[in-house]
Amino acid sequence: MRTTPTTTPTTTPTSTPTTPLLADATTAASARGLTRTYGSGDNTVHALRGVDLDLPAGRFTAIMGPSGSGKSTLMHCLAGLDAATAGTVTVAGRDLAGLDDTALTLFRREHIGFVFQAFNLLPMLTAGQNIVLPLELAGRPVDRERHDQVVGVLGLADRLDHLPSQLSGGQQQRVAIARALVTQPDIVFADEPTGNLDSEASAEVLGHLRRSVRELGMTVVMVTHELDAAAYADDVVVIHDGVVTAHLTRPGQDELVAALRGRSA
């Protein structure tokens, strides 16, 4: 695992609310010839080697692959947290390369949700206050209907007044997911969202992520190491050594294991 950025917003520009760009689109994010290299000369690392990928809207996609295969780099490039060395990334119809730092910050805040392994909740705020914090920081009003829907789907209605320290790990991660969903992003990226949870809490969180897709129409893209986690996804993208080697829809366990080993089932 690389260190992932915290979701705790720092000073960012304010903006007016926007509507999601994806009303009729079927592709939430795509990459063409996406290449990311680190270092130079003898120390060059080819983290992504020309990835072509379309991530459909309204689905739960898992990105899987061996350690060091490029999963986090792919997710970070798709989410505008890391810049491509070559190739293009399009999210919600927007080419990220065309955005300067300020525009990219605004774009992420308005169109992308993030969930990380560490829950990154502010400890002095209640669950309810943590959930609406991104809206408050953006100067956007809380859409009560949306808020109550998200809180309902994540099963948090009776936990809103609790501080994070009064919640289980699974409940804290559900608060972090609600915080990512309440802004109505076009796409949510989850980086090992169950990495800090035991198997029971993992199953509960993954079930709630899947409900977010089914019942709220969200698009969720999750990096995971865990076969059990991928079983909750609609689609699984398999990456080896910076190359996408499979993009499977609802694979069976054998098919997925074979794809992860780098061969057909």
Ligand SMILES: Nc1ncnc2c1ncn2[C@@H]1O[C@H](COP(=O)(O)OP(=O)(O)OP(=O)(O)O)[C@@H](O)[C@H]1O
């Ligand atoms: N900032 C960086 N500087 C240099 N090399 C990097 C950097 N970030 C990633 N890499 C390298 O790029 C390759 C892909 O890394 P990445 O973190 O994307 O893999 P991963 O599949 O997410 O791994 P893991 O499952 O272990 O988290 C690795 O060889 C890694 O060492």
